[in-house]
Each structure stands twice: as structure tokens, then as C-alpha cells.
Amino acid sequence: MRIALAGNPNSGKTTLYNGITGKAEHVGNWSGVTVSKKEADLKKKYNLKGLDVRIVDLPGTYSISPFTGEEAITRDFILDESPDVIINIVDGANVSRSLFFTTQLLELGVPVVIALNKNDIISKRGDSMDISALSKALNCKVVATTATSEDGLLNLITEAIKLGQANGPQVAPNFEEKDSDIARQKFVDSIVLKCQVKKRDASKITLSDKVDRIVADKWLGIPIFLLIMWGVFAFSIEGLGGFLSGYFNDVVFGEIIPNAANGFLGGLGISPLLQALIVDGAIGGVGAVVGFLPLVMVLFFCLSLLEDCGYMARVAVVMDRFFKKIGLSGKSIIPMIVGSGCAIPGVMATRTIEDINERRMTTILTPFVPCGAKLPIIALFVAVFFPKNSWVGPSMYLIAIVMIVIGGLLLKKIFVWDNTSQFIMELPEYKLPSLKYAFNQMIEKAKAFIYKAATIVLVCNTLVWFAQAYSWSFSPVTDQSTSILATIGSVISPIFIPLGFVGWQLAAAAITGFIAKENIVATFAVLLAVTSEEALHLPGGALTHYFTPVTAFAYLVFNLFTPPCFAAIGAMNSEMGSKKWLFKALGFQFSVGYILAMLVTQIGSLIVYGTPAVGFVPAIIIAIIAIIYLVITIRKADSKRIELGVEV
Structure with missing residues (x-):
């Protein structure tokens, strides 16, 4: 069984890959850290059924329509090599942006499990996500994870293997004008509005903002x-x-x-x-x-x-x-x-x-x-x-x-x-x-x-x-x-x-x-x-x-x-x-x-x-x-x- 990891840059994809395979691939807070696909066997602690499971880490991408070379690698692998399951890593701190790519993956006919990553950051902000409602809206399983601490990864892999073995059809979410990026983003925003509860005032200046005013200053940087x-x-x-x-x-x-x-x-x-x-x-x-x-x-x-x-x-x-x-x-x-x-x-x-x-x-x-x-x-x-x-x-x-x-x-x-x-x-x-x-x-x-x-x-x-x-x-x-x-x-x-x-x-x-x-x-x-x-x-x-x-x-x-x-x-x-x-x-x-x-x-x-x-x-x-x-x-x-x- 081959399980592909796909998601936006900086979503924690490679950190998750390292966690479930035991590898130590380079990770970073920017796109381009993974510039080619990487493969490794699933760690024994996550492979409870003892199956032959191969994990493929794909370069980060924002869309199934490639703009750069590494994005083309992701698209070509998914379309041409047909993995058994796709684990779509969604950045829990930026759900609206991440789900745009998710809706495209769900339309490809390959079984998808969503890893709602960076759950620790969501909790730290005081925000919450109705995972059940999100799963229902997208017609696929959603698992909360924190890749840095490996929290939720066992549940994620269990669901992915179960879905891969079932090998059944997965119904993509339905919305009008699928070819329109604007319509797709509106659909995503409507889901986020229903499923996400934000307690933090977005207009409020955070400690991170205050630090950036100093370390990212054009003269002091x-x-x-x-x-x-x-x-x-x-x-x-x-x-x-x-x-x-x-x-x-x-x-x-x-x-x-x-x-x-x-x-x-x-x-x-x-x-x-x-x-x-x-x-x-x-x-x-x-x-x-x-x-x-x-x-x-x-x-x-x-x-x-x-x-x-x-x-x-x-x-x-x-x-x-x-x-x-x-x-x-x-x-x-x-x-x-x-x-x-x-x-x-x-x-x-x-x-x-x-x-x-x-x-x-x-x-x-x-x-x-x-x-x-x-x-x-x-x-x-x-x-x-x-x-x-x-x-x-x-x-x-x-x-x-x-x-x-x-x-x-x-x-x-x-x-x-x-x-x-x-x-x-x-x-x-x-x-x-x-x-x-x-x-x-x-x-x-x-x-x-x-x-x-x-x-x-x-x-x-x-x-x-x-x-x-x-x-x-x-x-x-x-x-x-x-x-x-x-x-x-x-x-x-x-x-x-x-x-x-x-x-x-x-x-x-x-x-x-x-x-x-x-x-x-x-x-x-x-x-x-x-x-x-x-x-x-x-x-x-x-x-x-x-x-x-x-x-x-x-x-x-x-x-x-x-x-x-x-x-x-x-x-x-x-x-x-x-x-x-x-x-x-x-x-x-x-x-x-x-x-x-x-x-x-x-x-x-x-x-x-x-x-x-x-x-x-x-x-x-x-x-x-x-x-x-x-x-x-x-x-x-x-x-x-x-x-x-x-x-x-």
C-alpha cells in the first residue's frame, strides 16, 4: 500500500512524514524545503497490522494546477501513479487557505484522509474546530494531529490504512462552478464559517506582531x-x-x-x-x-x-x-x-x-x-x-x-x-x-x-x-x-x-x-x-x-x-x-x-x-x-x- 502525503507548504507535512517513518528530512517554515518526492516505510509502531506500507512525501503545493516544478511533481504523482490513499495535511492555523487544495484532491477519485495539523496552535489561540461537522461537509474522515509531538498520528494512519483497504468510492463535496477558483474559495469559506470557532480578535496586535516590528524592521533586521x-x-x-x-x-x-x-x-x-x-x-x-x-x-x-x-x-x-x-x-x-x-x-x-x-x-x-x-x-x-x-x-x-x-x-x-x-x-x-x-x-x-x-x-x-x-x-x-x-x-x-x-x-x-x-x-x-x-x-x-x-x-x-x-x-x-x-x-x-x-x-x-x-x-x-x-x-x-x- 502506498500512502501519499500532500498539503500546502508550511503545513507540517514533512514533520509528519518524519514522525511516521522515523526519517529526519529537512523541514522549514517556507515552501521549497521538499523539492522532490521522498519515500520510506511506515514505522512499526504505526503499522499495527504488519502490512507493507510505503509513505511518499510530496512537495508542498497550493493547487493541483502546478505553477512551479515541485508542484508539478505532486500533481503528476497523484494523477499518474494513483496512490492507494492520500493523507491531506491541512494547516489548522490557516484552514481556509489549506482547504482550497483539499477540495481539488477530493475530486480526483483517490481516497483522502485529512490530518488537521497544528492542533496545539489552535488550542493555544483558544480557537476550536468542529471536526465532525468538517468531516460531514467534506465527505471524508478528519483527524486532529500535532505532528511535532506525534499526537494523533496513530489514529491518522489507522484511518488511512482502513480507507485504503476498503478501496471504495469517495463522494466529493458538491458545489456549483467547480472550475471557478472564486466559487471554490467561497465554498471553502462557507465550510470554515460553519465549523471553526475563533475566540481571538484578528485585529488585535499579538506578541508575534510586536516582535516582528523589531526583528523584521528594514533597518534593524x-x-x-x-x-x-x-x-x-x-x-x-x-x-x-x-x-x-x-x-x-x-x-x-x-x-x-x-x-x-x-x-x-x-x-x-x-x-x-x-x-x-x-x-x-x-x-x-x-x-x-x-x-x-x-x-x-x-x-x-x-x-x-x-x-x-x-x-x-x-x-x-x-x-x-x-x-x-x-x-x-x-x-x-x-x-x-x-x-x-x-x-x-x-x-x-x-x-x-x-x-x-x-x-x-x-x-x-x-x-x-x-x-x-x-x-x-x-x-x-x-x-x-x-x-x-x-x-x-x-x-x-x-x-x-x-x-x-x-x-x-x-x-x-x-x-x-x-x-x-x-x-x-x-x-x-x-x-x-x-x-x-x-x-x-x-x-x-x-x-x-x-x-x-x-x-x-x-x-x-x-x-x-x-x-x-x-x-x-x-x-x-x-x-x-x-x-x-x-x-x-x-x-x-x-x-x-x-x-x-x-x-x-x-x-x-x-x-x-x-x-x-x-x-x-x-x-x-x-x-x-x-x-x-x-x-x-x-x-x-x-x-x-x-x-x-x-x-x-x-x-x-x-x-x-x-x-x-x-x-x-x-x-x-x-x-x-x-x-x-x-x-x-x-x-x-x-x-x-x-x-x-x-x-x-x-x-x-x-x-x-x-x-x-x-x-x-x-x-x-x-x-x-x-x-x-x-x-x-x-x-x-x-x-x-x-x-x-x-x-x-
């Missing part, structure tokens, strides 16, 4: 957001997360595991070369990344709390007025918020944007947001070069916002694009965030982090260790500068001279970062463990031989704002729908990261040290070439706009 992010980062990097990561790095992966591995492998009589590969290459490289796992977990726990309480939805509204200036809308902030966890689902979330030009711009700019893979890089450089400067971590988010704005303006001027789409978003009421949800999200992120470290990072750093330990003749080297890795890094390193990065090691680490950003930390751990006894993550450690604080900040910027990992590039390719646009996007991203790092190094060195950095003259030449290219490109684009009659 951004400073409040930055202050909140500073608090989250301070707690994650310098507080609990930093303390736990310090223990992991110093004790667990610095002493316990390497000592145990050396003792075990030595007892087996393993050759010193193979032992070095396992301990220094595999364990040392992966350990340097996994050592920052507690920090990442604490950060994502805090971000999940912010999202679940309803604050992140306000961030989208605050950013809308700024994004409109650069050719985007508030819809673009949603993929960027999702991308703060991982760039791949962030890029995929851009498919909820109807306008192709706005979608492409958002796809290009979304990877600028620091994702989970970039957090170990931030944490490492902050720990080594800025241990007493709590502003460095949050500054990456501030720079990301600035670069998104500047990048949007440049894209708007370079390419001929029309105006943006309109942004309409329903703000959910504030609520106490669920610790269970935040904990589950944290665990899921931790699993993904460990899986990536145990696969991509492990393989990559095994190759890095081999490449730094052997020459092209495959003989061991005593000097890293004669190794395979040094040769490759030396060929590429001249590109980094205008950025003030000198040394093949820096080039080699940057190259591995394009495979997976965490590899930068792991590569430094492998390279520097051979040449230095100093701990990688400690202030004044081995990295200080290659960077000044200014060039360290520039290296951080370069790796955060150049193209993302290979997997995210694959997602960009899918959403762009064009190889031509993909290469344009990658060229733009690399140029932004490169020039930004160059400016930080050269201008920062003049301000902080009073002298130019290495590569000052080449940097001036590159800056002049970049300015000339921009001027010529923008003039060509303006001429094309005039020809097409598009606003310049």
Missing part, C-alpha cells in the same frame, strides 16, 4: 541577524563547540587514537611505510577534519533552533527588500539558508524559483554562503591566527552577504536579464523550538559529516600522503619538495602569487579543496605532520610558517568564495540546465574568490604592515585587466538591452 549569528558562532567556536573540538583534536585524535594505532600496527609487524600511511595519512588527515565535528554539531543545533522557532522565515522577508535591488527576490534567500548546511540541497532548492534568470543568479550566488564543509576551515584558521578575535567567524557570513549583493549587481549588469518575480511568504507564528527536532538535525548533519570524512576525505588524503611521500619514479623521498605533490603544486603555485600565497603546499591544499572543502584542513594535517611536530590547530602552530594573519584571512576568503565542491557543481549543472551557463557560473565564482582574496592580501598588508605583500605588481596588473574587462562587458550588455528594449 540585518544588524539583529548579524548579532544573532555572532552569538551562535561565539558559542560554537569559542564556547562549548570549541572546548569539545579542542579535546577531540588534542587528546582523541592527537594522542589516544594515533598511539593506539601505532601500538597495534607495530605489534603486527607492519612495515614502517604502511604504518605511516595509515597513521599519518588516513588517521591524521581524517582526524584533523573529524576533530572539528563537535563544533559543527553545536553550530547546526543552534541553527536548527533558530529555524524551528520561526526566525529564519523573517530573515527571508528582511532580505527581500535588498535582493530586489540586485535582480533577486526574497525567494532567493531560502536556498541560501538551506545552503548554510550543505550547498547541494541549497542549489537544488533554487528550482522553486519560477523565473529562469532569477533561478540561475541564485544558483550562482548560493555557494557563497559558508556551508558545513567550510566550517572546519574557518575553525582552523580562527584557532591558529585569531584565537581572541570572535568577529572572524561571523565576518564570513557578513562578507557572504556583501558578496551576494555585489555579485548580484555584477550579474545583473553583465548579463541581460529581466525584472524579478514577486515574493509572497506567509510568516509562521513564533513558537518554542523543538529540542528533539534540533537534536535529530544535529545527528543527521554529524552522520553526513562523518560519512564524507570516511569516504571522500579518507581517499583523497591517502592519495595526498602517497603523493607527498613519493617521487614520479615511485621511490620514497626524504625531501617533500621533490615529491609528486610538490611538482603539481609548483606548477599551479604561480597563479597564487598575486594573492600573497607562496609555497606549493598552499596550492596543493587549495586543489584538494575543490574536491571537498574539508580536504584543505586534512591536506595541511598530512603535509605539516611530516615536517613539523607542532599541532596544526594551536595558536602559533605550523601554519604560521606559511601565512601572516592577513594572508591567512585572504586564504580563508579564497577557499570560501571560489567554486564549491564537485558534488555541488554537479547540482549546479542540473539546475542550470546548460553547460554554457555552468561554465559561466564557475568562471564568475572563481573570479570573485580570486579577486577578493587578492584585495584582502594587498590592501590588508598595506594597512596592517605598511608594506605591499608579495605579488603586488602582478596584482595591480590583474586588477586593471579585470576593470577593463568589466567595463567592456557591461557596455556590450547595455547595448544589447537597448536593442531588446529591456530596461538599462
Whole structure:
């Protein structure tokens, strides 16, 4: 038996799906969180009859007539694949809006059970719903649920299975002019009027309204957001997360595991070369990344709390007025918020944007947001070069916002694009965030982090260790500068001279970062463990031989704002729908990261040290070439706009 979950965005559909399947899919207070259908088996505690029940979570939609790509997925699945039962999740806090879609589902001939969700919010407001009358008016079973606490879910699933087994016809509610949206909405409003009792005065200003006047204010919104992010980062990097990561790095992966591995492998009589590969290459490289796992977990726990309480939805509204200036809308902030966890689902979330030009711009700019893979890089450089400067971590988010704005303006001027789409978003009421949800999200992120470290990072750093330990003749080297890795890094390193990065090691680490950003930390751990006894993550450690604080900040910027990992590039390719646009996007991203790092190094060195950095003259030449290219490109684009009659 297949049971489909369908409903409006922000109705609690994915939360209900997680509850009855035991999955931990991402949920959020906005549309586009589910961008493709997801399937899982029903949990045993809800499957009392032991049947083969498959649950399908469909993307949120307001109508059976699709407007966006994910809405088309919902329509096509219901019409073409004929699920046995549809559980229609109705937002109890917005019944009138939700029932419009319900009436359309009831006319499709597929058995429907209604989950009147968010019953806790209804009770909190003092409102009530006559479920019996609602069920009679719609000719289908209605079950009150609270997905966050799993209240009512057993009754809901029992009714759905019973209806699916009956497989009988379901009579749709009857009203005139079914093809008229106005007539349909009037019918829905009449049902709500009869079945819902409201005790709250809609004209009364609520506490949520009062809070929104501050946090969503056009002038205070951004400073409040930055202050909140500073608090989250301070707690994650310098507080609990930093303390736990310090223990992991110093004790667990610095002493316990390497000592145990050396003792075990030595007892087996393993050759010193193979032992070095396992301990220094595999364990040392992966350990340097996994050592920052507690920090990442604490950060994502805090971000999940912010999202679940309803604050992140306000961030989208605050950013809308700024994004409109650069050719985007508030819809673009949603993929960027999702991308703060991982760039791949962030890029995929851009498919909820109807306008192709706005979608492409958002796809290009979304990877600028620091994702989970970039957090170990931030944490490492902050720990080594800025241990007493709590502003460095949050500054990456501030720079990301600035670069998104500047990048949007440049894209708007370079390419001929029309105006943006309109942004309409329903703000959910504030609520106490669920610790269970935040904990589950944290665990899921931790699993993904460990899986990536145990696969991509492990393989990559095994190759890095081999490449730094052997020459092209495959003989061991005593000097890293004669190794395979040094040769490759030396060929590429001249590109980094205008950025003030000198040394093949820096080039080699940057190259591995394009495979997976965490590899930068792991590569430094492998390279520097051979040449230095100093701990990688400690202030004044081995990295200080290659960077000044200014060039360290520039290296951080370069790796955060150049193209993302290979997997995210694959997602960009899918959403762009064009190889031509993909290469344009990658060229733009690399140029932004490169020039930004160059400016930080050269201008920062003049301000902080009073002298130019290495590569000052080449940097001036590159800056002049970049300015000339921009001027010529923008003039060509303006001429094309005039020809097409598009606003310049």
C-alpha cells in the first residue's frame, strides 16, 4: 500500500512524514524545503497490522494546477501513479487557505484522509474546530494531529490504512462552478464559517506582531541577524563547540587514537611505510577534519533552533527588500539558508524559483554562503591566527552577504536579464523550538559529516600522503619538495602569487579543496605532520610558517568564495540546465574568490604592515585587466538591452 502525503507548504507535512517513518528530512517554515518526492516505510509502531506500507512525501503545493516544478511533481504523482490513499495535511492555523487544495484532491477519485495539523496552535489561540461537522461537509474522515509531538498520528494512519483497504468510492463535496477558483474559495469559506470557532480578535496586535516590528524592521533586521549569528558562532567556536573540538583534536585524535594505532600496527609487524600511511595519512588527515565535528554539531543545533522557532522565515522577508535591488527576490534567500548546511540541497532548492534568470543568479550566488564543509576551515584558521578575535567567524557570513549583493549587481549588469518575480511568504507564528527536532538535525548533519570524512576525505588524503611521500619514479623521498605533490603544486603555485600565497603546499591544499572543502584542513594535517611536530590547530602552530594573519584571512576568503565542491557543481549543472551557463557560473565564482582574496592580501598588508605583500605588481596588473574587462562587458550588455528594449 502506498500512502501519499500532500498539503500546502508550511503545513507540517514533512514533520509528519518524519514522525511516521522515523526519517529526519529537512523541514522549514517556507515552501521549497521538499523539492522532490521522498519515500520510506511506515514505522512499526504505526503499522499495527504488519502490512507493507510505503509513505511518499510530496512537495508542498497550493493547487493541483502546478505553477512551479515541485508542484508539478505532486500533481503528476497523484494523477499518474494513483496512490492507494492520500493523507491531506491541512494547516489548522490557516484552514481556509489549506482547504482550497483539499477540495481539488477530493475530486480526483483517490481516497483522502485529512490530518488537521497544528492542533496545539489552535488550542493555544483558544480557537476550536468542529471536526465532525468538517468531516460531514467534506465527505471524508478528519483527524486532529500535532505532528511535532506525534499526537494523533496513530489514529491518522489507522484511518488511512482502513480507507485504503476498503478501496471504495469517495463522494466529493458538491458545489456549483467547480472550475471557478472564486466559487471554490467561497465554498471553502462557507465550510470554515460553519465549523471553526475563533475566540481571538484578528485585529488585535499579538506578541508575534510586536516582535516582528523589531526583528523584521528594514533597518534593524540585518544588524539583529548579524548579532544573532555572532552569538551562535561565539558559542560554537569559542564556547562549548570549541572546548569539545579542542579535546577531540588534542587528546582523541592527537594522542589516544594515533598511539593506539601505532601500538597495534607495530605489534603486527607492519612495515614502517604502511604504518605511516595509515597513521599519518588516513588517521591524521581524517582526524584533523573529524576533530572539528563537535563544533559543527553545536553550530547546526543552534541553527536548527533558530529555524524551528520561526526566525529564519523573517530573515527571508528582511532580505527581500535588498535582493530586489540586485535582480533577486526574497525567494532567493531560502536556498541560501538551506545552503548554510550543505550547498547541494541549497542549489537544488533554487528550482522553486519560477523565473529562469532569477533561478540561475541564485544558483550562482548560493555557494557563497559558508556551508558545513567550510566550517572546519574557518575553525582552523580562527584557532591558529585569531584565537581572541570572535568577529572572524561571523565576518564570513557578513562578507557572504556583501558578496551576494555585489555579485548580484555584477550579474545583473553583465548579463541581460529581466525584472524579478514577486515574493509572497506567509510568516509562521513564533513558537518554542523543538529540542528533539534540533537534536535529530544535529545527528543527521554529524552522520553526513562523518560519512564524507570516511569516504571522500579518507581517499583523497591517502592519495595526498602517497603523493607527498613519493617521487614520479615511485621511490620514497626524504625531501617533500621533490615529491609528486610538490611538482603539481609548483606548477599551479604561480597563479597564487598575486594573492600573497607562496609555497606549493598552499596550492596543493587549495586543489584538494575543490574536491571537498574539508580536504584543505586534512591536506595541511598530512603535509605539516611530516615536517613539523607542532599541532596544526594551536595558536602559533605550523601554519604560521606559511601565512601572516592577513594572508591567512585572504586564504580563508579564497577557499570560501571560489567554486564549491564537485558534488555541488554537479547540482549546479542540473539546475542550470546548460553547460554554457555552468561554465559561466564557475568562471564568475572563481573570479570573485580570486579577486577578493587578492584585495584582502594587498590592501590588508598595506594597512596592517605598511608594506605591499608579495605579488603586488602582478596584482595591480590583474586588477586593471579585470576593470577593463568589466567595463567592456557591461557596455556590450547595455547595448544589447537597448536593442531588446529591456530596461538599462
